[in-house]
Amino acid sequence: MLANQAAIDLASVTEKTPFSGGEILQKNGKLTGIFIDNPKRLIVSKIPVPSQKENIEALKDAERICFDLGLTTVDDAGLSREIIELIDSLQKAGTLKMRIYAMVSVNDENIDYFSKTGIIKTDRLNVRSFKVYADGALGSRGAAMKKPYSDQHNHFGALVTPLEKLKEYAEKIALTDFQMNTHAIGDSANFVMLKTYKEVLKGKKDRRWRIEHAQIIDTTDFNYFENILPSVQPTHATSDMYWAQDRIGTERIKGAYAYKNLLNTYGKIALGTDFPIEKVSPLFTFYSAVARKDLNNFPENGFQMENALTREETLKGMTIWAAYANFEENEKGSIEVGKMADFIILDKNIMEIEAHNIPTINVDETYVGGEKVK
Numbered sequence: 001m002l003a004n005q006a007a008i009d010l011a012s013v014t015e016k017t018p019f020s021g022g023e024i025l026q027k028n029g030k031l032t033g034i035f036i037d038n039p040k041r042l043i044v045s046k047i048p049v050p051s052q053k054e055n056i057e058a059l060k061d062a063e064r065i066c067f068d069l070g071l072t073t074v075d076d077a078g079l080s081r082e083i084i085e086l087i088d089s090l091q092k093a094g095t096l097k098m099r100i101y102a103m104v105s106v107n108d109e110n111i112d113y114f115s116k117t118g119i120i121k122t123d124r125l126n127v128r129s130f131k132v133y134a135d136g137a138l139g140s141r142g143a144a145m146k147k148p149y150s151d152q153h154n155h156f157g158a159l160v161t162p163l164e165k166l167k168e169y170a171e172k173i174a175l176t177d178f179q180m181n182t183h184a185i186g187d188s189a190n191f192v193m194l195k196t197y198k199e200v201l202k203g204k205k206d207r208r209w210r211i212e213h214a215q216i217i218d219t220t221d222f223n224y225f226e227n228i229l230p231s232v233q234p235t236h237a238t239s240d241m242y243w244a245q246d247r248i249g250t251e252r253i254k255g256a257y258a259y260k261n262l263l264n265t266y267g268k269i270a271l272g273t274d275f276p277i278e279k280v281s282p283l284f285t286f287y288s289a290v291a292r293k294d295l296n297n298f299p300e301n302g303f304q305m306e307n308a309l310t311r312e313e314t315l316k317g318m319t320i321w322a323a324y325a326n327f328e329e330n331e332k333g334s335i336e337v338g339k340m341a342d343f344i345i346l347d348k349n350i351m352e353i354e355a356h357n358i359p360t361i362n363v364d365e366t367y368v369g370g371e372k373v374k
Contacts, residue, residue, distance in 0.1 A: 001040040003033050011046040012098065022142060037136040055086060056095075062097045067374045070363035071283045072342035073099040073332065075272060075322075077212065078131040080105055081113065084120075091124040097368055099124045099342070101326045103181055104132035106169055107175065115176045121356065123340075123369070126326060131162050131181035131212075132169055135189035138215065138240060143186030144217060150249035158188050167196055174200040174207075179327075181210040182254055187218040187252065194224035201227070209252040209269070214262060215253045216248060222265050229325055230262040233274035234289035234309075236307060241294075241303040253304075260307040264315075269309075270325035271317035282318060286350060287358040289314040297356050309358045311351050341370035 003011075013179060017024065034045060050058070066074055079087075079102050079138060081235045089097035091295065102125060103108050112131065114120075119282075120127035122144060131135035136142020141149050144157040159166070173180045181195070190211060197209050205297040209300030214230040231248045243251045255261075263269040273285050287293070292302035302308060323333025332340045350358065366374035 001043060002033045002045045003035060004167040005033070007043050007046070008033065011043050014255075015136070021158055021162075022136060023140075036074055036140045037142045037158070047344055048069075049268060052086070053082065056090065059087065059090065059096055060228075065280055066098060068363065068369075069283075069343040070346075070366055070374075071098075071282060072344070072366065072368050073101060073323075073328075074328065075103065076087065076293070077103045078105040079181075081102065081110060083373045084125075084127060088120070088122070091122065097371070097373055098334050099332075099340075099368065100126070101129070101328070102127045104178075105134045107363055108172075111169070111172050114178065115172075119177055120233065123243040126328065128177065128327065129133065129181050129210075130169070130173055132166065132180060132182040134166060134182050134184040134193050135159050135186050138185055138244065142218065144189040144192075145186040145192040145248070145252075146168045146188045148189070149247055150252075151246050151294050156188070159189060159192070161326050163192065166192065167200075168331045169298050170196050170200045174204065179207065179209055181212050187216045187221070187255065188212060190217050191221050194221060194228055197228050198224065208325060208327065213274075215256060216369060217262075218252075218253060219255045219256060222255075222258075223263055223267040228266070229265075229268065229270060230259075230266055231270040231272065231273050231325055232257075232262065232308075234259065234261055234314075235273065235278045237292060237303060237307075238288045238294045239278060241299075255303065258307045263309065263313060268321040268324060269313075269317050270322045272322070281359075283350075283359055283361050283363075285318060286311075287355070290315070291355045291358070293356075295359055315351070340368075342368050 015026060019039040022039045024039045025032045025034040067299050084102050086099055106112055115158045135144035141152055141155060142157050144159050149155045170180060182193045184193045193211060201207055210229045210231040212231050214232055271285055273280060290311055292305055320329055320333035324330045333340055335343055344363055347362045348362050350361060365372060
């Protein structure tokens with residue numbers, strides 16, 4: 001996060017402000033305005049809360065953008081109870097038509113509350129998971145790594161949630177019917193969460209707990225995904241490919257953005273966009289997964305093509321496997337009798353068009369429940 005002086009003053013942050021699980025970058029003993037991971041909360045906590053009217057307008061604007069780009073269900077990761085209740089009320093009133101798989105932002109209060117209410121499921125809303133953060137991002141060197149970063153001496157990144165708390169959350173959630181979906185980027189964070197999942201889920205069937213991003217995996221740890229669902233965002237590979245090897249070196253990069261390996265281990269892989277970090281369009285997701293190139297057709301032969309997915313695998317990852325990751329495969333994810341009539345019409349055949357032309361495909365029409373919404 002980049003904060004200006006007004007925001008820094010509002011939060012009363014100085015060069016001596018204590019923090020953990022991230023960094024407040026300084027230069028020559030002065031604040032730069034750059035806040036990495038947990039310290040961002042110092043700023044965010046002081047930003048005025050949006051009004052109910054602003055929240056409603058934001059949700060409706062987001063829905064319009066998503067429908068225009070061909071999304072019919074959105075997995076929204078890390079929502080407050082208040083926003084979930086607002087979404088539910090708007091959907092029931094017919095003002096919001098987007099189907100939403102809502103991951104509750106994890107904290108003790110939310111776990112206690114939703115443990116008592118249980119899963120909330122309507123035609124348009126599904127609340128049955130918690131979003132947890134293990135570490136930060138690779139770009140900011142906040143991803144937790146087993147060995148130091150290749151481009152920063154003795155720097156390992158960091159867990160943004162203490163190890164003991166991650167285990168406590170997992171133990172609590174394992175006692176409920178809810179899913180645990182954990183952001184894990186670095187090989188250390190992935191190892192910690194995979195091992196924790198394995199321990200607390202022992203003897204429990206079909207829990208479909210997810211590792212969100214599963215970005216850098218130690219080659220000795222892929223086997224942990226035999227019972228843990230990888231949920232990845234293919235454009236991460238093509239956004240990070242320019243500098244990722246600088247961060248982690250030539251050996252560790254082999255276990256990074258390894259979507260084919262993850263698919264082969266678990267048997268399914270859920271694909272998403274990670275907007276607003278990445279662009280909203282699912283067509284870019286499809287293109288990145290298949291071609292492993294950026295929108296300028298770089299690199300010429302694709303990035304680590306051994307981990308590219310086929311078009312069929314990619315289509316499944318964005319439809320039926322994504323629905324499976326949400327426990328919704330019996331109601332959506334494929335066009336067949338008895339399922340919701342959620343579908344889109346494209347102006348070109350995504351399964352046959354030359355790969356470099358995939359990003360030029362347009363969404364002509366979007367339908368949710370048989371109703372045309374674009």
